[in-house]
Amino acid sequence: MDTVTHALIGLVLYKSIQTENLSRESKRALLFTAVAGSEIPDIDVVSQLWDRGGEYLMWHRGITHSVFLVPLWALLLAALSWLFWRIFDKRIFWLGMLAVFVHITADIFNPWGTGYWEPFSEMRVAIGTVPIIDLVVWALILAGFLLARFGKKPAHLVFRAVACLIVLQFASQTVQGLAIKESAMSRYDQVVLAADFQPGTYKVIGKKGGQVDIVRTSLWAEPVLLHQLTSAEEADLQPLFEQNPEARTLAKWAPMVVVEDTPQRLAIYDPRFFDRGGSFLFESMEK
Template identity: 50%
Template structure:
């Protein structure tokens, strides 16, 4: 998910806590915990400060920091940060921290980019592609919950935000069920399949590869599949020079489920077709051939 959505998740998590017996320090500690916990896995962006980090950014972003096995570590760090700043010794803060980080890491599984959810034990990039990175349904539900909560007594507002969480979970479940059906239908047609959720709920892009042909298909359980793009991959091309001259290309090749190979008179490159928009993919690495 994007930074704004993760921030909204943190605020909604804070809103869902029953704070009737909390003093001001407890409330501040809880707010810090839910906000930091909702953002801290994205601390991996600091890898861009080094050359190696820029090369490996695709592998490292949403990698180890998003691992399920690192969630307790983040929880401990956030708990002691809150304890240091607000002098609050409450085990519940630790549990809220774990929940905030768990929501961050798990929600990112449903995007096309995916996460290294099983690192360091597996480098497999877990991605479902059933929720867009920016999902306005989440924003709408959170905004509606905030408006409704303003009409409630202060001690009852947390119940509204708990309903919001239930509705958001239901949204993810419904989207994922549809994506599962569409994905399995596509598996019968193509050798390799990837799924990318559209910004409109219930609509998806199926990216299917059969031989050297890649098709990008608009699909939904409510409409007939519509081919939007047909791409030809030069799979027979020798990629060794590309990987040698452009290390980012090798990283992209390892990271993507499959790639489209481009070989022209003056260019050799690869791109991830899941991010193909307006005639190009923003995940594209290439080298210029020497004449």
């Protein structure tokens, strides 16, 4: 998910706690833990500062998003709460666990994916059924703030309901997306999904031999072929990898790549992010 959505989900977690009888310091510690825990796995963006070998794609959403690091992040947040506010409360640790777990688990539903099982596996878990910016989630959270502000129900009950609805939104998107993917499997050698911004709509990227189809579809609409790409599967990519380390990383990171081999250049790109004639995940070398 994007940074704003993660922060909003952190606020939902905090607002789901009944805080009326807590001290100001406890409230601040819990708010800090919920929001910081919802953002802290993305601290890996600083790795861009020292990346000289083209490994950023593997580092971003890599080890910091590992499920095995969740308790360590929670301990760090609890320690910071003690340092800043002298608050020692087991609820802070468990809230930190929940906030970090929600962050890294939500990210596996995006096309970008995460290194959920690192360091034991470099596999990127990318289900692709929820867009990075989910407008339905934003609408649910906005409705929750309005109901808590102007309604009569206690705020923590409103936001617990919002949290449940967000889970249902993820479940609905995922059930629909996986059903669509399953129906496409018989037509292609490899299929990946990339959720569209419109709820219940997906891009299905299917590869058969050297042909890659990008189709927009949903359970209630006829598929529309957006692009048909040709991949030069027999091309020797070793010169590209030697000249452009980012290309080797992209080939290892992406579940599917398209190879472009022309007299002018050799290139690979991720078709999940193909739009307007190109993909922003594109690496090449001039011949």
